[in-house]
Amino acid sequence: MTLSQLPELPPPPPAARIAELAAELADLAPIQTAAELERLSRDFYAYSPVLSPLLADRRAQLAVRASNLEQVRRVASACARLQVPLTLRGAGTGNYGQCVPLQGGLVLDLTGLKHLRSLDPASGELVAEPGCLLADLDRQLAIHGRALRLAPSTYRTATLGGFIAGGAGGIGSLRWGFLRDPGNLLGLEVMTVEPEPRLLQLDATASQPLNHAYGTNGILTALRVPTCEAVAWQQLVLGFDDWTRALAALQGLASSDLLLNNVTLLAAPLAAAMPWPAGCPAPTAAEHRLLLLAAPESLADHPQLLGAWGGELLWQEAQAASRGLPLRELCWNHTTLHWRGPRPDWTYLQLLLPPDPRPLLAALQQRWGDDLLWHLEAVRQHGEVRLSALPLLRFTGPEALTALIEQCRDLGALVFDPHQVTVEEGGLGGIDAAQVAAKALYDPAGLLNPGKLRGWLERPQSGGSD
């Protein structure tokens, strides 16, 4: 699929069938007002000028907010019997159009399923319902000295189900890798979409095909995830007047044995545009900034380490004491959010850089100059420290964007293309047969989030409605 294309899908179901569905679910107060359907059919895809026009008119015909398993079961059964597409929704903060219904039908809002079912005091494993907000879960974990391993920068608004189904990683990825790395999802409870829906308990291996599948191959009704010991993270901001030194500091700190939860590097123009927390000095125009979340006991080592790279410690404060936005909300795609607010003519990319990123950074800088601004995040992938990049790009048209993506690939980067709607183009790169097989098992009629799983659309023996 090239930029500016959506998969070909059958038309949305006829109004009479939607009316029949609404009548069957009448006691669940189905939503049918245009404004609400519009709201429940959107996420943050507007960061992409390619997706914006393509998805603008894609809308649910009906929406239901479930708050217990029985309601989910009834919706799944009714959609299966009436052959109505079913798109699942958490908080709707995805930025790849993940929960935009491409083929109309029903949107099922799962934010009402929000119980922490259990927390094992010995292992720290938790089982929680998909609509739990990540920040709420963390508050409940903190009472037991535990914390979530991984969180997106949308931690305050995003749900656990949406993070596993639609997210990738974020804060904590320097310690724990990405969500799909083994060990970050331990099990799932899944409701199938069939006339008689089944409620299944999947172990870690069986859960993996549903991890980052955009809700195309099963309704997640409970998730088992690991937790870690809670740490009272300190926030630090360091200034650098030299990009090469700042990059060396990012890589050096990220591969040190200091206990760090996140390290972000923002090129000077981006740093100048961020809403810094109260008490943190505003940057000068030429100052690159390194943002750290560090364990308190590791702080004593920083002055010596920072001296080696020429950075200056400008500010530090406990995350819990933050006034204004915490640093957590100046990194990952929050940087994109803050930059684009007053500059809607900019867009972005998401990349995993090759082990030595310097040739790529130099080549792209030479080709794109001030139209490409660097935002780097240190992560761990398969045990190795790597750099993830979310550069901001002045959008001059789809051709330039395509050229940039091709150049990034040629230079050895993995591109998680946020201008595409499928699971494959947005993340995994290729078709994962296990994801397609799971869809055949748990959504045999192909009703879940139609059009988002390319492997299903291109499967050899087509028979579903997708």
Ligand SMILES: Cc1cc2nc3c(=O)[nH]c(=O)nc-3n(C[C@H](O)[C@H](O)[C@H](O)COP(=O)(O)OP(=O)(O)OC[C@H]3O[C@@H](n4cnc5c(N)ncnc54)[C@H](O)[C@@H]3O)c2cc1C
């Ligand atoms: C400013 C900003 C910053 C962001 N930062 C990050 C980041 O650091 N890391 C990151 O990974 N992402 C990030 N994101 C993307 C997004 O916020 C996260 O992935 C978030 O966890 C999604 O959760 P949600 O509840 O909003 O999910 P939604 O957007 O509602 O859904 C996401 C996907 O999951 C599916 N889904 C939802 N619930 C279920 C369920 N119960 N069963 C099956 N499928 C389901 C939906 O159909 C959809 O495909 C960011 C987005 C924005 C706008």
